[in-house]
Structure formats: structure tokens, C-alpha cells
Amino acid sequence: MLPLAASGDIRHLVKTIAQLPSTYNGKIEMTLNDRDLDIVARNIILLLIAMVVEDIDTASDCMISLWYSALIRESDLKILQQQIKPLISDICDKIAEKPPGGLFGKTWTFGKRSVRVVLEKSAWIRLLSFLDVPTGLDVHQAQKIRTDNTLAESRKDYRDRYLCLISNLHRVAFNRFREDGLLLPFGFPRHDFRVPNPTFFQDETTWPMQDSADPRHGWPAEDVERTPCGPASADIYGKLYFYLRRILPSFLSGLRGLEMASFKLFQADVTSLSDLLEPDSFARIEVSNISDSGWLGIHRTLAYMMPLLQKRNVNPHATLITLFMNAVEETLTDEDKMRDMTPSSASSRRLMRYIPHKGSRVTRYDPVLVKLYMGRDLVTGYDFAFDRYCRQLEPQKIEQLLNAVMKENHTIIDKWPYRLKLRPSQAGAQEEFDRSLSSGLTSKERYVEWKRTG
Ligand SMILES: C[S@@+](CC[C@H](N)C(=O)[O-])C[C@H]1O[C@@H](n2cnc3c(N)ncnc32)[C@H](O)[C@@H]1O
Incomplete structure (x- = not known):
């Protein structure tokens, strides 16, 4: 279900x-x-x-x-x-x-x-x-x-x-x-x-x-x-x-x-789903990115959704899937962003492999700037920012109060499914980069699978 x-x-x-x-x-x-x-x-x-x-x-x-x-x-x-x-x-x-x-x-x-x-x-x-x-x-x-x-x-x-x-x-x-x-x-x-x-x-x-x-x-x-x-x-x-x-x-x-x-199709706010659906009854729940703070936020999402998930003794694989589309961006500091933008940073050097350009001779109206700006996320790793976000969530309190823990190992969806999979020198890497650039995704999208503690 x-x-x-x-x-x-x-x-x-x-x-x-x-x-x-x-x-x-x-x-x-x-x-x-x-x-x-x-x-x-x-x-x-x-x-x-x-x-x-x-x-x-x-x-x-x-x-x-x-x-x-x-x-x-x-x-x-x-x-x-x-x-x-x-x-x-x-x-x-x-x-x-x-x-x-x-x-x-x-x-x-x-x-x-x-x-x-x-x-x-x-x-x-x-x-x-x-x-x-x-x-x-x-x-x-x-x-x-x-x-x-x-x-x-x-x-x-x-x-x-x-x-x-x-x-x-x-x-x-x-x-x-x-x-x-x-x-x-x-x-x-x-x-x-x-x-x-x-x-x-x-x-x-x-x-x-x-x-x-x-x-x-x-x-x-x-x-x-x-x-x-x-x-x-x-x-x-x-x-x-x-x-x-x-x-x-x-x-x-x-x-x-x-x-x-x-x-079964309903038109309801997630916050009232518990009135419409059976508790402890679902093997999988997908809530998309309502866990982002701009929507319901993770605490309220877990509070409303976890009770609907099957208990662990009934189904040890029962999983709630949340998507964080904005958490990384909201956690990045100005300092993080400046560090990545310096020409010697790992992401700048990686970016050059995909978008070779003329360095300081690029004028402020050169369209390549749009590509450089949009492409930077695709070549930057954001685990550190998401880890920081998770620490702010206070996982122990989530476990105690909301009966939910993050699954260490995902079994349904990659943690970062939209990241580039190939290294710049590998066959197909440029095509992968170009495709990602036009996809509407940033590669900062992070999935989290949750299980009930009891
Ligand atoms: C949060 S996103 C989800 C996108 C969707 N899962 C997808 O991939 O196309 C936007 C959708 O969520 C719905 N939505 C946002 N907050 C909601 C809530 N509290 N209860 C029910 N639906 C909600 C919006 O009406 C919209 O259709």
C-alpha cells in the first residue's frame, strides 16, 4: 500500500x-x-x-x-x-x-x-x-x-x-x-x-x-x-x-x-490525512518535498505521516520518503559560497573541464556566465551542508518525539539521485553535464528514507 x-x-x-x-x-x-x-x-x-x-x-x-x-x-x-x-x-x-x-x-x-x-x-x-x-x-x-x-x-x-x-x-x-x-x-x-x-x-x-x-x-x-x-x-x-x-x-x-x-484519490491537506487514512497501514509513503521548510517542514511532515506507516514489527521495510529540494541552499553560508567560487577551488577546476572559457577575458555580458553560474552546483558536493542541516534538526529529539529515524542505507532511492555520475574525463560525461544543466534540477536535491522506531 x-x-x-x-x-x-x-x-x-x-x-x-x-x-x-x-x-x-x-x-x-x-x-x-x-x-x-x-x-x-x-x-x-x-x-x-x-x-x-x-x-x-x-x-x-x-x-x-x-x-x-x-x-x-x-x-x-x-x-x-x-x-x-x-x-x-x-x-x-x-x-x-x-x-x-x-x-x-x-x-x-x-x-x-x-x-x-x-x-x-x-x-x-x-x-x-x-x-x-x-x-x-x-x-x-x-x-x-x-x-x-x-x-x-x-x-x-x-x-x-x-x-x-x-x-x-x-x-x-x-x-x-x-x-x-x-x-x-x-x-x-x-x-x-x-x-x-x-x-x-x-x-x-x-x-x-x-x-x-x-x-x-x-x-x-x-x-x-x-x-x-x-x-x-x-x-x-x-x-x-x-x-x-x-x-x-x-x-x-x-x-x-x-x-x-x-x-484512492483525496483532495485534502496532509495535516488532515490522519482523519481519512488508517494508521499503521502503509508500507511506503512518499511526500515529495513538503518536508522543505517552505512547505510543511520536516517536523510536521513526520508528525503527521509517521503514524500512518506500518510498525517495524509488522514490516521492517516500511519506509517514508522525503525529498529536500531547498535544505542545502538554505543551509549554505556566504562563506561556503565564496569558497567554492574562487578560481582554485575544486568545483571551479571541475567546472572548467565542462565549460572551457577564457577566464578573466569573459565580459560581464558573455552568455557563458549563465552556464558557469548554473553549472557550478552540478560540480560541487554538498554533503557537508546537508550534514549541517541534519545536525540542526536534532535527530535524537526526532527519534524520541516523532518515532522516526533516518535510514543509514537507502533501499528505494539514491540519496543524491541527480548528481553527475561520471567523472569529467569519462565517455558521456559532457552529455551528462549538458543534460543536467537543462533539466531544471540543481543536483542539491537530497532524498531521505525514514523508518519508524516503534
Ligand atoms: C510539494 S510539491 C509536490 C510535487 C509533486 N510531488 C510532484 O513531484 O509533482 C507541490 C504539490 O504539493 C501539494 N501540496 C503542498 N503542500 C501540501 C499539503 N500540505 N497538503 C497536500 N498537498 C500539498 C501542492 O498542491 C502541489 O501539487
């Missing part, structure tokens, strides 16, 4: 099932929660498509469009309207007379698979609206709403800085996606995509994401890069499309091969 407590999208669920060994035909139970209804609604819709659309290719194409593209095809809308809407209308009709406020649950069963959703009445009604294009919103308006955000003049500097980090050919694909917002191979005909994606466009004025939101950031950059996409080998969004066209069918056929698959 696995809950994803601040789930974001369903990529972890998809990847987990797609990667199950073909011999595994047992049970799987997953619980997804996020406090943001836009996220939860899209997750419900994508999962229901996976359940109800029989043909695996049709389901995969529809999921890719709805998940990532600003415009969808009439055939995608037809699936929403004819196959998904009746499922949700049914419960909306049943609770129409109920007073607002309470929670209402509905379980749909599809053979050996089921989806349970628990939402407030108003959220059920809003969920229904995610299946209809807002009245009066045409394709031109929709694209304008989106490009006002993704191509905003006020954000030109941010885009230009990112363009400094990627190759000329990748820039063409990047600009194309910023312009049309369609996750398709570069040369793929676009004329069928003429319906605003109703899971994004909830009204006639708003694009719901930050301009920097990029579908490539959700999937492993190396695996995507390795995916063949025909002669247009620099088509980075085409590669992602073909990667998803491989992983989604694996997910869908994996799902159909399971003895039992049950998914």
Missing part, C-alpha cells in the same frame, strides 16, 4: 506500474492526495481514462493530449464527454440535494480494478466542469491566454537565460512548445488539435501554470534523451512524446495484468 501524500500529477503511479516485472500479477493499492483540486481533478480524469478506454493506443494518445497539450482533438473531447462525464454526473446528481461541506465518496469498479474518490460536494461539481470547454472560449482565445503567459515580454530574460543552457537545435523545439503548447513530434500534423483542453482552461482568462512548467521536468531526462524519435534527433519534445507512447502502454497493460488494482 502506497500513498503519495502531496502527489502532484500521476507520473509516479504510472511509472511504478509500468515498471513492475512482467511476472508480477499480484495486487497493488495506491492512495493519492493533493490539496489542490486542479491537480486532483486532472489525476481523476486521467486515471478514469486509463480504466474505461479499452484500446491501449487510444487511451495512451488521449492521456498524453489531456496531460500535456493546451489543445486536444475532437476525439479526446468525445472520450471526456461520452465515457468520463456520465461517471461523474451520476454522483453529482445523487448529491445534488445534500448540504454543502461534507465529504462524499464514490467507488467505480472496472473488473479487477477500482478507483475511489472522496471529495466535498463543491469539488465534485467543479470536477464536472473540467470535462467541458468554457462557453465561448475558442481556440484563438485559448492560445492567446496561454502565450500571454508562456511568451510574456516581461519574462523574456528568464527564457533567454534558459536558452543559454541548451543547444541551438534544442532551442527550436523549446520555442515551438512555448508557442503552440502541443506535446507532439516536431513534424507531426497539428490540424486535428483545435479544442481548448478543458482540464487546463477553466475560464476565458487564465492559464493555470507558471510559464516555466515544462512536461520534460516530470520524466527522467536520460531515459527521454535515449528514446529514438526518427531523423529529427534534436526534437526534445518529440522524444518525450515517444517516451510516453512507450511508458503509457506499459502502464495500461501492466494495470490490466494485475490480480487487483485499487486507487
